[in-house]
Amino acid sequence: MLKRKTILLTLFFVALCYAANACHVLPKQKAQTNIMTDKPYPITLVIHGGAGTILKQNMTDSLEQQYRQALEQALLAGYAVLQNGGTSLNAVQAAIVFMEDSPLFNAGKGAVLTNEGTVELDAAVMDGKTGSAGAVAGIKTVKNPILAARKVMENSPHVMMTGTGADAFAKEQGLEIVDPAYFITDYRLRALQKILEQEKTDTTGYRIELSESGKEKYGTVGAIALDQYGNLAAGTSTGGMTNKRYGRIGDSPIIGAGTFARNSTCAVSATGHGEFFIRNVVAYDVSALMEYLHLPVQEAAKRVIFDKLLPQGGFGGLIALDQQGNFTMPFNSEGMYRGYMNAKTAKPQVFIFKDE
Ligand code: ASP
Numbered sequence: 514m515l516k517r518k519t520i521l522l523t524l525f526f527v528a529l530c531y532a533a534n535a536c537h538v539l540p541k542q543k544a545q546t547n548i549m550t551d552k553p554y555p556i557t558l559v560i561h562g563g564a565g566t567i568l569k570q571n572m573t574d575s576l577e578q579q580y581r582q583a584l585e586q587a588l589l590a591g592y593a594v595l596q597n598g599g600t601s602l603n604a605v606q607a608a609i610v611f612m613e614d615s616p617l618f619n620a621g622k623g624a625v626l627t628n629e630g631t632v633e634l635d636a637a638v639m640d641g642k643t644g645s646a647g648a649v650a651g652i653k654t655v656k657n658p659i660l661a662a663r664k665v666m667e668n669s670p671h672v673m674m675t676g677t678g679a680d681a682f683a684k685e686q687g688l689e690i691v692d693p694a695y696f697i698t699d700y701r702l703r704a705l706q707k708i709l710e711q712e713k714t715d716t717t718g719y720r721i722e723l724s725e726s727g728k729e730k731y732g733t734v735g736a737i738a739l740d741q742y743g744n745l746a747a748g749t750s751t752g753g754m755t756n757k758r759y760g761r762i763g764d765s766p767i768i769g770a771g772t773f774a775r776n777s778t779c780a781v782s783a784t785g786h787g788e789f790f791i792r793n794v795v796a797y798d799v800s801a802l803m804e805y806l807h808l809p810v811q812e813a814a815k816r817v818i819f820d821k822l823l824p825q826g827g828f829g830g831l832i833a834l835d836q837q838g839n840f841t842m843p844f845n846s847e848g849m850y851r852g853y854m855n856a857k858t859a860k861p862q863v864f865i866f867k868d869e
Contacts, residue, residue, distance in 0.1 A: 544741040555838035556595040557855040563732035564830040567848030588861035601738035601746035612734035619732030624752025632696040635766040641745030641774035648766040735782025745780040763787025769797035785829010
């Protein structure tokens with residue numbers, strides 16, 4: 514009788530541990546102390562929801578509120594993971610999944626449309642501790658592309674998968690598959706219509722991007738995090754740019770361009786006109802300036818965004834975070850949806866415009 518009771522109790526305990534672990538509430542490792550400062554690592558989450566011509570006068574109060582709320586909720590979702598002893602990778606993932614599910618951002622549901630009126634999604638994730646990375650590009654049926662990027666990183670020997678192959682892999686991995694119509698919103702249909710109209714009279718070749726208001730807006734989403742074990746992670750997810758065609762891929766899923774993480778330097782996620790970010794290897798450049806010139810993260814990011822990209826006409830911004838919890842959110846466009854949460858802030862801090 515006693516033996517049966519012991520077995521039942523043991524089974525109950527094992528099940529409890531398993532459930533807790535599956536929900537990421539049990540830390541798999543112990544919190545670490547930063548040997549440089551002799552203090553615990555300050556858990557931090559920083560996110561962006563895209564940069565571009567985001568001006569107060571072009572936005573209704575209600576839309577502004579919706580954006581602020583969505584950014585706050587994404588921060589809360591990701592920060593809860595860190596607070597409960599979860600990893601930076603899981604925090605990044607939770608914040609991005611929230612923004613992919615929101616129709617407000619150019620990622621997952623609500624992504625911009627290609628020239629054919631379809632949605633082709635790109636995403637990447639990188640682990641600053643191990644240097645492993647995963648990315649998907651041009652996928653059409655995976656509800657949350659960031660989860661597909663994570664599966665590539667963890668369950669395949671590759672870094673990047675594209676198109677139908679990547680969709681098939683994600684399905685095999687058990688990720689949620691949706692009808693491509695799920696991603697399409699009226700707002701993005703109107704934006705495509707507008708640019709197609711403009712194209713008829715434009716002789717300079719095909720153009721990409723231009724929001725409904727006729728101004729560039731890049732609504733890509735990204736998150737970077739530092740967990741209590743001192744590990745950095747970065748992730749980015751996007752629909753790319755309106756009216757893209759011929760299988761165009763931007764910087765977001767390209768490791769080193771739109772996404773990068775290395776514990777010894779920083780975690781970076783970028784948003785902006787992807788072609789410029791690819792040519793300038795932006796995310797890696799921030800890390801390299803820190804590694805080779807020993808610049809602080811703020812200075813390294815500022816140099817890339819203002820001294821390198823701006824003179825070339827490369828508009829956009831990025832978020833970057835180091836292992837001490839120092840972070841920066843520079844952009845050379847009119848605005849950038851952005852925010853952060855750390856131990857010093859009781860509430861999520863979110864910003865949209867330049868003068869905030
Ligand atoms: N960087 C993305 C791309 O070029 C667009 C964006 O940031 O919204 O695909």
